[in-house]
Amino acid sequence: MKNIKEKNGKGLALVPFIIFVLVYLCSGIILSIKGVDMAFYQFPAPIAAVIGIISAFFLIKGSLDDKFDTFIKGCGDENIIIMCIIYLLAGGFSATSKAMGGVESTVNLGLTLIPTQFIIIGVFLIAAFIAISTGTSIGTIVAVAPIAIELAQKAGLNLPLTLGALVGGAMLGDNLSIISDTTIAATRTQGVEMKDKFRTNLGFVLPAALVTIVLLFIFGKPVNTPEVHTHAFNLVKIIPYMFVLIAALSGKNVFVVLTGGIMLSGVIGMGYGSFSFLGFIKEIYTGFTGMFDIFILSLLTGGLANMVSKGGGLDWLLNKINKKIRGEKSAKLGISGLVALIDAATANNTVSIIVSGELAKELSKEHKIDPRKTASLLDAFSCIMQGIIPYGAQLLIVGSVTKGLVSPVQIVPYVWYSFILAIFAVISIVTPFGNGYLNKKPWQFKDNIPLDEVN
Structure with missing residues (x-):
């Protein structure tokens, strides 16, 4: 089997991928200059992928039938299909649990339990829990931002x-969530279990979160003590979130976990009159349709990646990157930098993982990097970058909720968690710190191919 150094590849085959990224990036920049709101989300990413695919049919050598066959095989790759089905189930769970009042109860429970002098820490922790439970940082910000703004103004x-703490907490939850699309993409592209990625992440995420909480406690004390109102919550409506979190971490099949979460949300929702049986079915479908963009994008990028790979594009890029790498640590840093740069270009952390996943996997095999660590770094650094780019959906949304009081650019320096996480993640790369789980359960390699986990 040839290693990366023996695979020269062809740089021309990489051009379709570059076209895909540039179309997506340039459309966002042009629309931003024109003053369009949420500019980087106006041009659908799947259409940018289609443009890249069309260019691949012209630029990559071979017959039309062969190229089409390569594209279809990429779309139908086992990991791509599994990833897409998980997306649908995650969307169904998120929609049904929100419709039956789960998000509202979680927010209100947090506001009730957290003392008023710890408001800003409370915003961070509530956002983290909701994002872990629902798998969406954007949904978390939409749910919590109005309350966070009101509390911040009353407390001085x-x-x-405050908003930086909200975004940081949302990105923390997004990074750790078992049902987040970033977790799904990172684990499926690297062929590892979600629970293993979660435990690997904890090694450097938990210290980063603790340092952030300490800083928020020191610098986030309220000037005034706001009047606390009674917030209605229902512990029963939080049960589906706890079920999904605990069942997933215990190693249960992800399809069973998400289906069980949907059923629990449905039973509770119908029991409390949040929706009828038909309404429950419609909520599931609403969740499915909410995943349409990422579903289609995953299929298309899977096909595009296979065309680029067959044409020698990935081999060429891997060869170039590998010349700059001097060992395992620099390979990890290279993977982290690659996914972060792609996220900065696309303003979408899931897209950045999907796009860089195959490259990261090849680099991991070549340099014998534990694939659980690779998945962890892909998820972490995509979320780090996504949390601090002012044109990303998270900061654009939270900025818009303030109705002109604060701009996304003003919030960036206060997303302390993202910057602290970057520091601890790099430390986990260059030192043994934060890798306790991997040391307890090492990964075995043979001929640069990761085998089953050693018990």
Whole structure:
């Protein structure tokens, strides 16, 4: 079997992928200059992928039938199909649990339990829990931002700091969530279990979260003590979130976990009159349709990646990157930098993982990097970058909720968690710190191919 150094590849085959990224990036920049709201989300990413695919049919050598066959095989790759089905189930669970009042109860429970002097820490922790439970940082921000702004103004808190804590907590939850599309993409592209990625992440995520909480406690004390109102919550409506989190971490099949979460949300929702049986079915479908963009994008990028790979594009890029790498640590840093740069270009952390996943997998095999660590770094650094780019959906949404009081650019310096996480993630790369789980359960390699986990 040839290693990366023996695979020269062809740089021309990489051009379709570059076209895909540039179309997506340039459309966002042009629309931003024109003053269009949410500019980087106006041009659908799947259409940018289609443009890249069309160019691949012209630029990559071979017969039309062979190229089409390569594209279809990429779309139908086992990991791509599994990933897409998980997306649908995650969307169904998120929609049904929200419709039956799960998000509202979780927010209100947090506001009730957390003392008023710890408001800003409470915003961070509530956002983290909701994002872990629902798998969406954007949905978390939409749900919590209005309450966070009101509390910050009444308590005399620094508003950008409060919103930075909100975004940081949302990205923390997004990174750790078992049902997040970033987790799904990172684990499926690297062929590892979600629970293993979660435990690997904890090694450097938990210290980063603790340092963030300490800083928020020191610098986020309220000037005034706001009047606390009674917030209605229902512990029963939080049960589906706890079920999904605990069942997933215990190693249960992800399809069973998400289906069980949907059924629980449905039973509770119908029991409390949140929706009828037909309404429950419609909520599931609403969740499915909410995943349409990422579903289609995953299929298309799977096909495009296979065409680029067959044409020698990935081999060429891997060869170039590998010349700059001097060992396992620099390979990890290269993977982290690659996914972060792609996220900066696409303003979408899931897209960045899908796009860089195959490259990361090849680099991991060549340099014998534990694939659980690779999945962890892909998820972490995509979320780090996504949390601090002012044109990303997270900061654009939270900025818009303030109705002109604070701009996304003003919030960026206060997303302390993302910057602290980057520091601890790099430390986990260059030192043994934060790798306790991997040391306890090492990964075995043979001929640069990762085998089953050693018990």
